[in-house]
Amino acid sequence: xxTEQFVAAISASTKPNTGVTKDxxxxxxxxxxxxxxxxxxxxxxxxxxxxxxxxxxxFAAQSDKAIVHVYSREKGNQEAIVPFPERIHSIALAxxxxxxxLGTESGRVLAWEICxxxxxxxxTAHLQPVTCIVVDPSSNxxxxxxxxxxxxxxxxxxxxxxxPDASRSPIHTLSTHRGPISxxxxxxxxxxASIAVSISGDKSAIVWDYQNGQALRTYLLPExxxxxxxxxxxxxxxxxxxxxxxxxxxxxxxxxxxxxxxxLHEPASAHRPVQPSPKTRFNxxxxxxxxxxxxxxxxxxxxxxxxxxxxxxxxxxIAKSNYLSTLTNFPGPVSNLQFLTPTRFPNTPEPTFKIxxxxxxxxxxxxxxxxxxxxxxxxxxxxxxxxxIRGPRVFPTSMLEEGLAELETWGVPSKGSPAPAADFMxxxxxxxxxxxxxxxxxxxxxxxxKQLASLQRIQKVTFSQLSExxxxxxxxxxxxxxxxxxxxxxxxx
Numbered sequence: 459x460x461t462e463q464f465v466a467a468i469s470a471s472t473k474p475n476t477g478v479t480k481d482x483x484x485x486x487x488x489x490x491x492x493x494x495x496x497x498x499x500x501x502x503x504x505x506x507x508x509x510x511x512x513x514x515x516x517f518a519a520q521s522d523k524a525i526v527h528v529y530s531r532e533k534g535n536q537e538a539i540v541p542f543p544e545r546i547h548s549i550a551l552a553x554x555x556x557x558x559x560l561g562t563e564s565g566r567v568l569a570w571e572i573c574x575x576x577x578x579x580x581x582t583a584h585l586q587p588v589t590c591i592v593v594d595p596s597s598n599x600x601x602x603x604x605x606x607x608x609x610x611x612x613x614x615x616x617x618x619x620x621x622p623d624a625s626r627s628p629i630h631t632l633s634t635h636r637g638p639i640s641x642x643x644x645x646x647x648x649x650x651a652s653i654a655v656s657i658s659g660d661k662s663a664i665v666w667d668y669q670n671g672q673a674l675r676t677y678l679l680p681e682x683x684x685x686x687x688x689x690x691x692x693x694x695x696x697x698x699x700x701x702x703x704x705x706x707x708x709x710x711x712x713x714x715x716x717x718x719x720x721x722l723h724e725p726a727s728a729h730r731p732v733q734p735s736p737k738t739r740f741n742x743x744x745x746x747x748x749x750x751x752x753x754x755x756x757x758x759x760x761x762x763x764x765x766x767x768x769x770x771x772x773x774x775x776i777a778k779s780n781y782l783s784t785l786t787n788f789p790g791p792v793s794n795l796q797f798l799t800p801t802r803f804p805n806t807p808e809p810t811f812k813i814x815x816x817x818x819x820x821x822x823x824x825x826x827x828x829x830x831x832x833x834x835x836x837x838x839x840x841x842x843x844x845x846x847i848r849g850p851r852v853f854p855t856s857m858l859e860e861g862l863a864e865l866e867t868w869g870v871p872s873k874g875s876p877a878p879a880a881d882f883m884x885x886x887x888x889x890x891x892x893x894x895x896x897x898x899x900x901x902x903x904x905x906x907x908k909q910l911a912s913l914q915r916i917q918k919v920t921f922s923q924l925s926e927x928x929x930x931x932x933x934x935x936x937x938x939x940x941x942x943x944x945x946x947x948x949x950x951x
Contacts, residue, residue, distance in 0.1 A: 462489045462757060462800045463496065465511050466771060467504045468790035469521055478789050484509065484516060484529065487771075487786060489756070489763075489797070495786065499529045499536065506685070506751060507548040507590045507641065509794045512555035514813050515572075519546040519560070521793075526560070528816055540818055542568075550591040552600060552614060556813070559600060561588025567602050568819075569617050573839045575817035578617055581627045583610050590641050594668075596648045599629075601656075601668055603639030608632070609656055611668050620833055630671030636660040643688045643695065644668075651723070655695045657683040662731075663697060663707065665722065674722055676731045677707055680739070685752050690759040696776075698750035698764055703741035704774060707734050740774070742781035747772055752795040765792025811841045853927055862924055865917070 466485045483502030488494050505521040515537070516529040524545045528538040548561035560568040565584030570577050586605035593600040593614075603609045610628035617626055637659030645653040654668045663677040663686065685698040694708040709722050721727050748768030755762055761782070762774040769790055773782040817840050 459491055459802060460800045461491065461802050462797065463487060464489055464754060464763065464795060464797045465509065465516065466752075466765060466786075466788060466792050466796075467502065467509045467518060467794040468769070468788050469505060469793040470503045471790045472769075482789070484518060485786075485788065486531075489785070493785060497531070497534055499527075499534075501536070502527050502529075503790075504793055505547065506793045507550075507561075508546075509796065510549045510551045510558060511796055511798065512551055512813070513809070514555075515816060517549055517551075517558055519549050538816060538818060545587075547587045547589055548591045548602075550593050550600065552593040553597045557597075557614070557618070559591050559593065561591050561602055561604075563587045565604060565606075567591065567600075567612065567617075569614070570819045571618075572816040573813060573841050574837060575820045576837070577819035577821065579626070580612065580617060583628050583631075584608060586638075589639055592642045592644045592654065594644045594648075594652060594654075595646060599669065601632075601642050601644065601654055603642050603656060605638040607635045607637055607639065607658065607660075609635070609639060609642065609666075611671065630668065632656075632664075632666055632668070632671060632673070634664055634673050634676070635662065637662075640683060641686050643686050645688060645692045646690060647692065653692060653722075655686055655688055657686045657697060663695070665709075667723070672728070674728055675709075678731050678733045679705075680736070684750055685764075687753040687755050687762070690755065690757070696753060696755070696762055698753050700749040701741070702743075702747045702750050702766060703739055704750065704753075704762065704764060705734060705739040706776065706779065707738065738779075740779040740781075742772065745770075745772065745781065745784065747784075748791075751791055751793055754795040754797045756797055757800050763795060763797070765795045767791045771795065808844055810844060812844050813841050815840065855931075858924060858928060858931075862928075865921060865924070 464487055466487060468483055471481075471483075479498045479500065481500040482498045483504070484499040485495060486497035488496050499516060502518045503521050504518045508519040508521065510517045514531055516531060518527045518529070520527060524542050526540045526542065526546055526549070527536060528540060529535070530537040542560070542562070545563040546560045547563060550559045551557065552559055556571065556573055558570045558572055560570060562568060565582045565586060565588060567580045567588060568577060569580075584602065584604035584606055585608075588602050588604050590603040591600060597614055600612050600614055601609055602612065609632040611630035611632065612628050616624050635656065635658040640657045640659060642654055642656045650669055651667075652669065653674065654666045655663060656666065657663045657679075659682055661679045661682055663679055663683065665674040666672070667674055679697065681699045681701065683697045684700055686695055688695045693710060694706055697705045697707065699705070746768070747764075747770050748766040750764045750766055752765035753762065760776055762776050763785065764772050764774065766772065769788040769792060771785045771788070771792055773785055774780065775782050
């Protein structure tokens with residue numbers, strides 16, 4: 459049976475709650491099939507956009523200190539406390555959860571390789587703290603938003619490059635907003651048509667073609683938005699407000715349904731602001747939820763959960779725009795919510811590696827190397843392979859045949875040229891001829907003889923191995939052919 463969970467984090471404990479563990483700050487809650495709290499992690503207070511969750515760890519940037527707490531999901535405890543020179547305002551995972559991106563107070567973005575400890579910094583492109591970071595599905599790009607109303611698009615491979623010539627500056631700057639950036643969410647496509655949606659304190663939401671640095675559509679919102687999330691099929695996005703209400707903004711509204719043109723990517727409509735209908739906004743005033751601070755969408759895209767300033771987590775039916783229930787009540791404002799990928803799918807391939815322990819960040823070794831762009835000799839990765847590395851069980855036939863053909867030509871003289879006095883395979887029988895005809899020093903000749911003898915031994919071993927591999931392959935092919943014949947005979951009988 460499928461199991462779906464979500465992670466919630468509070469900014470600070472503001473009320474006594476006898477039903478919650480003391481000093482609890484991060485909660486892993488099962489949404490289905492059985493709604494219940496599964497794990498609690500203590501001593502954490504995170505601001506919005508301040509947690510990142512992988513299959514093995516939870517990273518939490520502390521709202522009042524320049525540290526990041528690292529929690530082990532398998533062991534259920536705090537694994538490390540990682541200090542930084544300045545406060546971290548936002549974090550996000552990239553590259554199969556092996557890179558942690560951190561937005562700093564000074565306007566830089568740090569890239570921390572949690573398997574090696576390598577720490578790389580971008581240029582100081584933002585003038586104020588980086589309030590949000592989002593990574594696209596391919597991990598080739600990430601976007602950073604700041605209180606300076608700017609959004610920068612970065613190429614992650616360039617940031618992580620060991621080459622001293624690699625650019626660590628943004629490839630695009632999106633500067634349409636006029637207020638601080640509250641949150642950014644990225645589309646689910648890995649193609650060049652992928653989109654991103656940003657919300658700002660200027661009461662607007664903008665849809666971006668971030669790979670080309672262009673604004674696709676601007677929505678004028680009724681109030682200042684606090685959180686945003688995107689539909690799994692990129693059909694709509696959902697916005698939360700400070701009064702506790704939510705709003706659905708559909709890309710494919712009535713205007714889009716009546717035309718065959720893709721309006722969202724139509725340049726002619728990019729400069730026209732759109733004001734969503736008030737009918738798309740919904741609330742549950744009787745529940746006294748408080749201001750909405752965070753949003754997350756279930757895996758199937760049918761249920762929306764919202765975290766509120768009063769500590770409640772509410773569930774909403776998207777199709778009907780109705781309040782469903784209050785899932786749980788935490789002892790502080792719910793600043794972060796994140797649905798996790800469902801588990802227990804049938805025939806799910808196992809991951810090829812696992813990160814047991816994170817490596818604390820240290821200065822980038824590539825910057826102090828010789829500057830040739832090569833990976834430093836001291837560069838190491840700390841990870842565990844969970845099974846056999848996927849690869850062919852035997853050498854391909856073409857590789858074996860080409861290798862044997864090349865080795866066979868080594869002992870055959872080329873046409874039109876006299877045969878050498880000593881064949882490569884028979885050098886030990888012509889030592890005298892070579893010595894007498896050579897003016898080289900005796901010691902040099904002796905060393906050359908040793909090298910050639912070593913090559914001869916390697917050649918013989920290689921021939922033997924290739925022959926054994928060919929025989930082994932022919933044996934397995936004959937066995938498989940025999941089994942197929944038996945199967946056909948059984949079917950006929």
